[in-house]
Amino acid sequence: MTVLVTGARGNIGRRVVTRLHAAGQQVRASARDKGTLTVPDGVETVGLDLTAPAGPDGAADGLDGFETALKDVDAVFLYATRGSAAPFLHAAKEAGVRHVVFLSSPASYEAAEFRGPIGRIHRAAEQAVAESGLDHTILYPSWLATNAHRDWGTAIRAGEPVELPYPAAQCVPIHPGDVAEAAVDLLLHDTHRSRMQILTGPESMSLDEAVATVGAVLGRTIPVRAISREDALARREPWLSAPVLESLLDSAAASVGRPAPVTNAVERITGRPARSLREWIGENRGEFENREDFEL
Incomplete structure (x- = not known):
């Protein structure tokens, strides 16, 4: 059987591809531009737009049709899209796909976020999967450890304080490899x-405790500077829309001083305990020490 991994360039998707291949599984990796994919030898790649309308095999603009992407596929790793993936899901059902593992977000149900843009996108995607009639499992990973690099890496490498609007907001960092192994x-x-x-x-742990964990692994103190919500909005990165940042800030504000939920699902599924943030930082400390040759 073949497993189709959509979003194979992503933080979790490419780890899923690597682990499936290492397990001797036939893998087909997809991205909208398959030329951007870096995959192990022997992994097939396809160009796939999940939101494309249903059509004949061999889509335009270098994309492969659903028929090509789904040929002999037994299971699909799926991620959320801003547009509807309903035609793709219908094609998957018709092609005989037996199971879909859908990577969603706790934003689809958490009180502070489910009405926000992230929550709406993921709830709509979940509904499309449910309405497709495909057998499926929805994954809700907690705060990805890679967020530490994405959000704080530049400041830490420069020896500057990490600026946080809600330093006491609680999170549960999860090793991305644990998400991939469960998937x-x-x-x-x-x-x-x-x-x-x-x-x-x-x-x-609180966000400032997470920053301290990075510092402990690096062997130095990383200062944290509390900033206002207004300052956080004013310093928004171009890739992050204002409504999404507002929603993230709402979620952080709601979790100040309130422990985030912890489950044992990783251990139940994989057979070993979930790895800590300290472990992930230890494995990837080069990213916080200005190494240019390391890929998260």
């Missing part, structure tokens, strides 16, 4: 398939 198990085996799996790291 691979669900793609290949039916033991833990269910309507949803909430995946978390081993402990809840």
